[in-house]
Amino acid sequence: LPAQDQPAGKPVTxxxxxxxxxxxxxxxxxxxxxSIGGGIDQxxxxxPFSEDKSDKGIYVTxxxxxxxxxxxxxxxxxxxxxxxxxxxxxxxxxxxxxKLTKKKEEVVRLLITRKSLEEAVKHSKGCHPRQ
Amino acid sequence: MDTESTYSGxxxxxxxxxxxxxxxxxxxxxxxxxxxxxxxEKSVTINTPPAEPLLGDSSVRGEQVQDxxxxxxxxxxxxxxxxxxxxxxxxxITKDLEDSVGLDCRRYVTRTIAVxxxxxxxxxxxxxxxxxxxxxxxxxxxxxxACEGLYISVAFKLLILLLAxxxxxxxxxxxxxxxxxxxxxxxxxxxxxxxVSYWLFYSVRILDSQDDNYQGIVQYAVSLVDALxxxxxLAVVLLELRQLQPCFSVCVxxxxxxxxxxxxxxxxxxxxxxxxxxEHYYCDFPIxxxxxxxxxxxxxxxxxxxxxxxxxxxxxxxxxxxxAQSQSRAMIAAAARRRDTSHNELYYEEAEHERRVRKRRxxxxxxxxxxxxxxxxxxxxxxxxxPGDVMDPRxxxxxxxxxxxxxxxxxxxxxxxxxxxxxxxIQQHLAFCIxxxxxxxxxxxxxxxxxxxxxxxxxxxxxxxxxxISEASVTNGLKDGSVFVLKCxxxxxxxxxxxxxxxxxxxxxxxPKSHKxxxxxxxxxxx
Numbered sequence: 001l002p003a004q005d006q007p008a009g010k011p012v013t014x015x016x017x018x019x020x021x022x023x024x025x026x027x028x029x030x031x032x033x034x035s036i037g038g039g040i041d042q043x044x045x046x047x048p049f050s051e052d053k054s055d056k057g058i059y060v061t062x063x064x065x066x067x068x069x070x071x072x073x074x075x076x077x078x079x080x081x082x083x084x085x086x087x088x089x090x091x092x093x094x095x096x097x098x099k100l101t102k103k104k105e106e107v108v109r110l111l112i113t114r115k116s117l118e119e120a121v122k123h124s125k126g127c128h129p130r131q
Numbered sequence: 132m133d134t135e136s137t138y139s140g141x142x143x144x145x146x147x148x149x150x151x152x153x154x155x156x157x158x159x160x161x162x163x164x165x166x167x168x169x170x171x172e173k174s175v176t177i178n179t180p181p182a183e184p185l186l187g188d189s190s191v192r193g194e195q196v197q198d199x200x201x202x203x204x205x206x207x208x209x210x211x212x213x214x215x216x217x218x219x220x221x222x223x224i225t226k227d228l229e230d231s232v233g234l235d236c237r238r239y240v241t242r243t244i245a246v247x248x249x250x251x252x253x254x255x256x257x258x259x260x261x262x263x264x265x266x267x268x269x270x271x272x273x274x275x276x277a278c279e280g281l282y283i284s285v286a287f288k289l290l291i292l293l294l295a296x297x298x299x300x301x302x303x304x305x306x307x308x309x310x311x312x313x314x315x316x317x318x319x320x321x322x323x324x325x326x327v328s329y330w331l332f333y334s335v336r337i338l339d340s341q342d343d344n345y346q347g348i349v350q351y352a353v354s355l356v357d358a359l360x361x362x363x364x365l366a367v368v369l370l371e372l373r374q375l376q377p378c379f380s381v382c383v384x385x386x387x388x389x390x391x392x393x394x395x396x397x398x399x400x401x402x403x404x405x406x407x408x409x410e411h412y413y414c415d416f417p418i419x420x421x422x423x424x425x426x427x428x429x430x431x432x433x434x435x436x437x438x439x440x441x442x443x444x445x446x447x448x449x450x451x452x453x454x455a456q457s458q459s460r461a462m463i464a465a466a467a468r469r470r471d472t473s474h475n476e477l478y479y480e481e482a483e484h485e486r487r488v489r490k491r492r493x494x495x496x497x498x499x500x501x502x503x504x505x506x507x508x509x510x511x512x513x514x515x516x517x518p519g520d521v522m523d524p525r526x527x528x529x530x531x532x533x534x535x536x537x538x539x540x541x542x543x544x545x546x547x548x549x550x551x552x553x554x555x556x557i558q559q560h561l562a563f564c565i566x567x568x569x570x571x572x573x574x575x576x577x578x579x580x581x582x583x584x585x586x587x588x589x590x591x592x593x594x595x596x597x598x599x600i601s602e603a604s605v606t607n608g609l610k611d612g613s614v615f616v617l618k619c620x621x622x623x624x625x626x627x628x629x630x631x632x633x634x635x636x637x638x639x640x641x642x643p644k645s646h647k648x649x650x651x652x653x654x655x656x657x658x
Contacts, residue, residue: 035657043651061655093654100658 012089014113015121016081021072021108032100032108033067034060034074039093049077051115057081058088058096060112075114082111248323252359253293255326256285259333259352263345270343278346281353288356295363299370305410308402309599310606314369322362329355374399379609379628383408387424387622390416395631402605405617408626409597417581419622422547426480430473484545491542492579498538499571502531506565528562543578551587552578596620 023030038047040056049059060078063070080088083099091099100108260282263271274282337348374397381404384391392415396404506527522530539557543549564574577586599605600623601615611630616623 032658035655037653037655039654041652043653046651046653062657064657093652093656097656097658 012081014079014081015117016111016113017117019072019074019110019112021068021074021110023106023108024068030101030103030106031067032069033064034069035062036080036093036096036100037061039096040090041092041094050079055079056090058091058093074110074112078112078114080110080112084109248319249296252322252326253289255329256289256352256356259355260285260349262338263342263348266338267341267343270341272343272345274345274349278349281346281349285349285353285356288353288360292356292360292363295360299363299366306406308406310402310604313400313606318362318366318369321365322359325358325362326355373397374403377631379404379611379630381408381609381626381628383412384625385416385419385622386625387419387421392416396609396628398608400606400608401601401603401613401615402599404609404628405597405599405605405615405626408624409617412624413585414583416583418551418584418587420547420551420581421621422550430477433473488542488545491538491545495535495538495542496571496575498535499575502535503571503574505531505534508568524562524566525558527565528558532558532561539578548578548581551581553588556588 021032023032036058038044038050038055038057038059042056044050044056045053047053047055047059049061050057058080060069060074060076060080063074063076080096082088083096084105086099088096088099333351336342337351342348376397377395378398379396381394381396382391383394392411394408394411396407399407506522509521536554540549543552560577561574596619598618599615600618601613603610603613603615605615609628611628613628614626616625
């Protein structure tokens, strides 16, 4: 379906982590060193990283070894929730790409979520009862 | 097996429908069924005389509904089978004599009745038209134009009726069935009542009062002929059309070797269905070959023969029960021990047999192909050879037969078919194949695979005499789960009927514009 005909996104609650990536200049391009997959115009069933196969969010599918993303501790399978304040949960693939590759920005601040974050929070909550 | 040549060409059998009556054979059935009466089942005989065309000479006059076969109505219609026991042997010895006498009687009776009814029906309209002229000619109004037009109408309708009756009822009888053909009887009764009621009306209103309106009388006659045509339409629907739509799927299994076929039948009575199945049997089932069953019989005999059971308990025991018990136990025990070896033997025996058959077949094929190369069809343009050299197909067959005879005979012996084919029949078949330019493979086809029973000579049509064994009355219709058995001399056909289910179909409309597709994308972009 085209983007404007997509059903509205549902409210999402997640534990997120902030990751700041410095873009690397390679010739005329600024690269981040990872690949994204997903989007509201893509087929969510083929996403190997999502838990819920109807999740049309943007996921990190590959990390270039030694690239800026790896340095910033971005991992494969992370779901990108925001890029520089722009929402990434209900965007098309192309919109996501554009938000990440703005030529004027040299730094991107991502909010990402991954499963291990949730578990770490649960674990810490369990071990240390509220004080 | 009796050769029932006396029953040939009788039973008019046109169409199939519920209930059937095959006349002539009923006295035979009576005797036979009397002898089988010890069982609770009713057993009636179906006989299938060879299909000679009915000598329609006597029946060419306009018979309305009848052919010669439904004399059963005059004799006892039902319950011929429930009689006391009689000695089977005596019955069989005298059966032919009595049957032929009884048969002729019944045949003549039915014929007579059919002729009478036919004449009555055909001549009634003519009588209606002619009687006023004879009885009160002076009072009668003259026949105007419209009335004379009706004459033509009557004439042509009677002609059409004649042709229609001939087409529907004057067909060679295919079989003799045990019971009355209910629909035919009903139709005959209907026609009779109808004609009688017309006569009644005519005699009271027209003859007595000497009506002078001749046109009215002619119209009355025309209405009679019209109604007779409609009755004929009813006959077509009841006798021919009703059972065309398949309603049941019957499964027919031969008891001797398990050969099974499935057929679709319409709504028929059990005896009509049995007749249909027998006709299919002759065309579809491979010929019954008792020689092929000898292997399993010998195995069974071996199981029993190797056991000797001694009654060690002495004569004081209840001999019969004790014997039976000990025997059965001993047999089961011995069978359990024997199981190890007999299946092994069977396996190797069958493998060996298979190999032998294939070898013989290869030799046969080569021999036949070589034999066929020895003769050639003579072309017209060739210079005429000496008369001694030119052969007709029979002589050509005889000339090349010896070179393949041995291989063929050996093959037939190995596959246990040698009794199905006589040398004469093989030579005839060879001449036939040569005449029709068949290849050796085509010639061999009838020997390599067992064909349907009709393909073989008449003496192989085992059991032109069949017995129908059924728990339900044979004039009842087929029902879901009906089972009956058609018994013949050597084997029997077990028939099970299943109803074709009612099909509920619903409709779903697909808009042609609704066929839309999307790509399943999974792009991966590196940033």
